[in-house]
């Protein structure tokens with residue numbers, strides 16, 4: 001089990017030890033396991049990109065912002081700075097611009113493949129072209145699609161989607177599982193004849209446990225399209241964080257929330273859980289940095305969570321933040 | 331102890347740095363083709379950190395907000411940018427198909443709440459068009475969430491309409507009692523406003539008051555015919571209370587209705603005319 005804590009003195013001491021370990025580990029791998037080594041991991045995330053291939057057009061309060069080229073540039077800047085990075089998307093990559101109306105998602109999926117996504121989950125709008133279309137488009141890409149609480153019966157999508165994936169960034173093993181929102185009232189039933197929705201918290205409990213105990217993951221991430229939180233009792237990221245043990249980070253979507261502060265919760269066994277979300281339309285890239293100490297006991301230290309603007313500087317801080325700044329609990 | 335290791339580490343780093351870099355190379359870099367990787371490293375040298383702000387709350391070490399600025403003309407225009415050159419072929423074909431001019435718009439129109447020239451314009455056009463389809467329609471409503479962009483001060487083309495109304499929803503007509511209509515308007519009042527035509531109302535403490543349908547105060551027992559997207563009729567955007575009502579399904583997509591209306595309007599050479607008439611006020 002991961003343990004959280006941040007003790008400056010202890011951290012500095014470990015920094016010295018682990019620096020030595022990093023230097024030696026390539027030559028003496030056994031040493032690494034005996035004393036532990038601290039690794040920096042950057043998790044980058046987007047959600048609800050909604051077919052925003054080009055930057056916002058003129059005539060919008062966000063004109064010039066977003067776009068896959070600017071996103072690619074930013075990703076590569078970060079990748080050149082950090083040794084280990086993971087890029088995730090929390091769903092709803094389809095629907096929102098004429099690109100989807102004309103090409104049914106081909107452009108979006110090919111762009112995601114090229115941007116180097118390591119995993120994505122499915123949002124309600126990803127079914128807007130039907131299940132057959134979703135399968136056709138996803139076949140153009142190789143990144144794993146994770147969703148633990150949708151079952152597709154005998155449909156081909158069942159082969160393309162999986163509950164969870166273990167992403168390796170030596171020496172780290174990161175478990176990522178996905179959760180989809182209840183389709184009723186959001187997806188017309190005619191579009192998803194083979195889709196069965198399972199309780200997301202039950203699925204999450206099972207995935208988190210399997211990823212930790214069977215797969216031996218150092219960290220477990222939930223890629224969720226449930227939404228940040230609701231006035232009523234619909235399942236949400238905030239509820240999930242406080243209900244299901246074994247999750248370290250929830251990367252959310254659906255509610256288009258610009259969380260410039262990560263929300264921090266405590267799960268039923270007293271560990272901290274972080275909830276992040278990066279607005280919508282590729283206007284922001286979320287980035288969460290961790291120091292993970294690997295050894296006999298895994299320890300996870302959160303370092304920094306940020307939302308990074310993508311695109312035209314003229315509009316920085318305007319538009320997208322207005323009126324949508326969810327309350328932060330920390 | 332740790333000092334000894336640190337010393338050994340520094341020595342090893344200096345002596346065999348290249349090989350260490352390779353052995354710790356991450357999974358992704360091995361996966362990615364070299365040509366693409368190199369391209370990007372050069373194109374991102376002008377990235378600067380604009381501002382840094384650290385929270386003084388208890389999680390100060392963890393939460394912060396940063397903005398990176400990327401100054402490159404090729405990125406802002408998003409054309410001819412080498413990694414995504416293939417998008418140009420999709421973009422060009424799409425532009426060809428959607429570049430038909432519809433009407434001249436003299437000014438930029440941006441969506442805002444509780445009413446705006448853009449939301450009023452769209453609702454007015456839908457009310458007009460719905461009255462061509464059905465003989466009696468009292469009110470047209472459009473959920474603001476379905477309006478995803480604004481119009482530029484330019485010749486409006488089909489592509490602009492598709493940016494503003496990207497969802498493939500059709501226009502339906504639903505029959506509601508005055509009481510149910512009041513509930514529907516309260517729902518939007520709580521959200522700050524709605525694109526509406528054929529009615530006037532005031533929002534007070536998240537409730538719709540002083541509702542006029544046409545020019546008459548709303549009668550709670552009278553029945554009204556409302557044109558609105560099938561997305562709402564099917565219970566979307568929190569409108570589950572509309573499900574199972576008496577409804578006439580429409581055959582036309584909202585995007586197509588708006589584009590056709592703008593084309594008819596513009597064919598005489600007249601520019602787009604918009605208005606703010608205080609149909610929705612906030613008290």
Ligand SMILES: [Zn+2]
Nearest residue numbers: 092123124254
């Ligand atoms: Zn969604």
